[in-house]
Ligand SMILES: O=C(CO)[C@@H](O)[C@H](O)[C@H](O)[C@H](O)COP(=O)(O)O
C-alpha cells in the first residue's frame with residue numbers, strides 16, 4: 007500500500023515533467039531571459055509565496071544572492087517571506103492579504119521583477135502582490151499549476167506546472183527554479199558551471 011502510494015506520487019511528477027518538456031519550456035526560457043535582462047539593467051527581483059512556496063521563494067533568492075553552480079558575482083534578489091517583524095506587523099495592523107504588496111510598495115521599483123509563487127494561483131496575498139507590482143511598473147512572473155487561477159491575468163510571464171496536485175506542482179517548481187538559475191547564469195556569464 008505505502009509503496010503503491012509513493013510510486014503513484016513519483017509517476018504523477020514524472021508525467022507533469024514530461025508534459026512540461028513536451029510543451030517546449032518556452033515560459034521557463036522567457037522568464038529566465040527577462041530576469042537576466044533585469045539584472046543586467048541593475049534591477050532586482052522580489053520573490054514571494056505561502057507555505058512550501060515561501061520556502062521556494064527563499065531557495066531562489068539564496069541561489070541568486072550566494073551562487074548557483076558557477077562562481078560569479080551576487081545577483082540582487084530578495085524573498086519577501088523572511089522578516090517576521092515586517093510580516094506580523096502588516097498582518098496584525100492591516101491584513102494578511104497585504105504582507106507582500108506593502109513590501110513591494112516599499113522596495114519595488116519600475117523594471118524590477120516580482121516573482122509570485124502560488125500552486126492554486128488564487129492566494130489573495132500573492133495576487134495583491136502581483137497587482138501592486140504591475141501598477142508600479144515591475145515585470146510580473148508567476149509560478150503556478152495547471153490553469154493558473156486568478157494569477158494568470160496578473161502575470162506578464164506565467165510558468166504553469168501541468169498538474170493539479172499541490173505537492174506535484176511544487177516539485178515541478180523546484181526544477182523550474184533551478185532551470186531559471188542555470189539559464190540566468192548562462193545568459194549573464196556565458197556558462198552556468
Ligand atoms: O507545501 C505545502 C503543500 O505541499 C503547503 O505548505 C502549501 O504551500 C500551503 O498550503 C499554501 O498556503 C498553499 O498556497 P498556494 O500554493 O495555493 O498559493
Ligand SMILES: [Zn+2]
Nearest residue numbers: 058172173176
Ligand atoms: Zn509542500
